[in-house]
Amino acid sequence: MTAEQLLNMLLVGGLLGMTGQGIRVIAGLKKVHDVASLKGEKFANHFDTSTLLISLLIGFMAGVLAIIALNSNSDASDLRPHIPTLLGAGYAGADFIEAFIKRSLGSRN
Secondary structure: OOHHHHHHHHHHHHHHHHHHHHHHHHHHHHHHHHHHHHOOOOHHHOOOHHHHHHHHHHHHHHHHHHHHHHHOOOOOOOOHHHHHHHHHHHHHHHHHHHHHHHHHHOOOO
16 A cells, blocks of 8 residues: 555544544534524624534544544455445544543533
């Protein structure tokens, strides 16, 4: 595998992980919107851009780690069979990583 192929593989894994995390973000945005509505406040008062970006970055990293694990024993020429797995890694892996960070570093909430 060339360096270019490796970089492409990691990028695809990261983007799919980020997409999986993005699916999770949609539910979170709806929850934030509902809370703001119940309090009669603006959505912007409850939305935190930095949290969103960190969450997407964590999803990206979960996808990268997942594609490394998936391709350690297989041919990297066709990633299509792994797309659902990588999306799931971004969705669920981000939960795992965020919980680990909160437990290790403490929550700011």
